[in-house]
Amino acid sequence: MSSTETRTQDSSKQPRRRLSRQDRQRQLLDVAWQLVRAEGTDALTLGRLAEQAGVTKPVVYDHFSTRAGLLAALYQDFDARQTALMDAALHTNEPTLISTAQVIAGSYVDCVLLQGNEIPGVIAALTSSPELEQIKREYEAIFLEKCRSVLSPFTRDGGITTAHLRAMLGAAEALSQAAATGEITPKQAQEELFDTIIAMVERSARVID
Structure with missing residues (x-):
């Protein structure tokens, strides 16, 4: 096995860097704005936000709890x-x-x-x-x-x-x-x-x- 292949396999095994809570919230808010822009406020739900942001629902619920909380945060x-x-x-x-x-x-x-x-x-x-x-x-x-x-x-x-x-x-x-x-x-x-x-x-x- 070449050294290049070894480095590639090693890098693929490295865990992704987890976002800080502040950075994650910033990401979720940015995605929420994009969702509202594209589909309107009625389409903004916590589940839809999780789907668009590529995270699990519990992550979104941890930050906003309810749709009302998300709207308030926006x-x-x-x-x-x-x-x-x-x-x-x-x-x-x-x-x-x-x-x-x-x-x-x-x-x-x-x-x-x-x-x-x-x-x-x-x-x-x-x-x-x-x-x-x-x-x-x-x-x-x-x-x-x-x-x-x-x-x-x-x-x-x-x-x-x-x-x-x-x-x-x-x-x-x-x-x-x-x-x-x-x-x-x-x-x-x-x-x-x-x-x-x-x-x-x-x-x-x-x-x-």
Whole structure:
């Protein structure tokens, strides 16, 4: 037997490197996004995910437990990307209302477009139960408080109401989804959301000169 054949047989006997729990979860989330993109949210089950990821069902159940848990994890994954994108942009932008509004509008729309058409389906699925709806609202509240924090300095009394912020979020979701489906362009979505943010601040209180 040649040395080459010996090395080949030895390498074939070596066990595959097991993914860490974090890497496995990342893999499963990536496959779940691909599945939603290809077949829609209704096709997303733990069993189907296991099949597509090439792992056993117990592996998937160990990470997500239920379909609701998987949907929540997908939304959390989306929120983490959105937060990272927005934080990075806010860290380097000029401390002006115009620049801050551009960052919020641009990062929100860009994140939805990066995730593609699958995120509207996941968001819609989150409303299927009070538990999932609560998770969605908790993450929305964090986002809105961040917007309040970075925009309030541009008002005389620092007051931006929750009603104003909720109206802004509704516009952000609708415009981003319209851009994702091609109904409007990303630039149109960002510009309209930018105008909405500026108007919101001006309605809340007079802008600082």
